[in-house]
Amino acid sequence: MTARVDELRDLLHRYNYEYYVLDAPTVSDAEYDELMRQLRQLESDHPELVTPDSPTQRVGAEPSTAFGTVRHEIPMLSLSNVYNYDEIAEWVARVHRLAGHEDIEFVTEPKIDGSAVSILYRDGVLERGATRGDGVTGEDVTTNIKTIRNIPLRISPLKKGAVIPGVLEVRGEIYMRRSEFDDLNRRRGEAGETLFANPRNAAAGSLRQLDPKLTAARPLRMYAYGVGQADGDLPAMHADQVALLRDLGFPVTDNAQVCITVDELWEQCESWLNARNDLDYEIDGVVIKVNDTNLQNELGSVSREPRWATAYKFPAIQKTTVIEGIEINVGRTGSLNPVAILAPVEIGGVTVRRATLHNEDEIERLGVRIGDTVVVERAGDVIPKIISVIEENRDGSEQPFSMPDTCPVCGAQAVRLEGEVARECVNVSCPARVREQVRHFVSRGAMDIEGFGSKLAVLFVDLGLIQDFADIYDLDWNRIAEIEGFGDKRIENLKQSIAQSNQQPLSRLINALGIRHIGERNARSLAHHFRTMDRLLEATREELEGIPGIGSVVAEAVYDFLQEPRNRELIARLEKMGLRMDEDSVDTGPTDGKLSGKTVVLTGRMESLTRSEAQELLERAGAQVTSSVSRKTDFVAVGADPGSKAERARELDVSILTEDDLIAMLRDDGVLNPE
């Protein structure tokens, strides 16, 4: 009995692979269905024989209400973009320079337009599938991933002797074929359902369905382009890793090409560009990677982009349309931002009606007039961008546009400060500005008040219920109860989430205040350094400037904000409302660690860590990271190409750490896991 079940599963896995991965079925659909029916029957008679990787389990799970989150052990990076031959040459030159030689192999492959995923196998069985998310945390879409037919539920190597790593994270792209997308949309049209704009949206949307049955009904496919985490030895060359994935039964692009010179790379890019329209899947460019993974590690990454890979992006689809008018938005900083109102035009399945013109200089650079015919594209295939004016289309009726010198909302003067691009409304309590500030205050990165979105912020400010941030904690609920759509339940929920938000740490409060140059990151630096609002209020320019990442301009902005009596009053009111005014106590790790209580200065480029990563780890170990070397400095950690700090460390006889020393100490102190 068990043997027959196993046999059926093996057969079905194989036929599935032939059909969905190789596109070359060896049995008829009827035969396949019959085997599946038999397996279902056996499993329902003997439930103890059901395994999670059984082909019957592709749609096994019940709809969920929300996706869990997943942390990517190795971050899923995004790629920098290059747009032409010269930019490719520049990128290649940089790799040559960083590597120290020019004998470097690159691999090119088409960049399929879909949705990136990470699929984790343990002992050959699919354990978890996750979206990319922000690169560090993604959504757990395991049940949906399992419904995709060309993704193996269990790895069965095609090649004898191929070793399956104990842990293997396959990275790839979920996409839809054009032909299957067209079918899907035709069916949706017939059923009176809304159509998907393009295969990418359809794939991304399908992957995030809460009911896996819906996902299962969509013609999704995956192709694998690389390995994330893995146990054991992998081939050193990227191309060989992809070949390994193929041998393990994953669909991979079989068009990867090894190139050495810029000309060879360019030839590949052009040939994909030419082939683009004849393919049954959408591609938006060509990925270029350094083949040698050891060199990849050496090159490392900056912020969220690897230095060892880039994407050649095809020229975006361009359309022409007419500028019907120019509107002015007033931002939370008071900046006047012109937006072009366009005659609606469809670009890549999406109807575009507006496009930002950024500022005065941009309008001048483009030379746009109201009534002009312009070329529009969607930058990065998302945000519409006006590229140029078609001057031949002018008939003389076009109206030149100049920025108003008064604010269109409050009528106050709008001035352009020396050296700045933006024109700003001088009225600090301009209604438009207050509205945007409140919007920012309640937003996710700031006080994060649930159920209090930008709609409500705008409504309450416009009704005069909120004049400054403190009013949020002192709302006139009787008046709100009279507004349509505000029942008892909603008011209760809102009251509660507002009340809860007063426990947000100082860093979020600082960010929420909307001080110029202070966003999420700098707010955190300030909170870490001062710990309490009282201490921050006493800060001098000098102390502010001593904080890493804060220079004279930012220090000045913070100081000025805090010296302004209105702002001090506001903060006092917030405190009276019961808002928390200090920071989470950081987990300083073991106090007996080698790094706890030490002052460390970083200089030069680290290979395995970015500066901010190193800083974060050091802080977690209880060390303080400063920017200049003095006698008070305990360690100077020196990376590649160190600056004058390393010299100064020698002069002052301060202990010098190499990158390896630093890593070892971080590990000893338990803040960095051994690889």
Add this chain to the structure above:
DNA sequence: GATCCTCGAGTTCG
């Protein structure tokens, strides 16, 4: 003074 990198701010559509 130049260069690289990071951060903030504004933005579009469904």
Add this chain to the structure above:
DNA sequence: CTCGAGGATC
């Protein structure tokens, strides 16, 4: 996503 500008470093 993309631009502009500030910060760090050489």
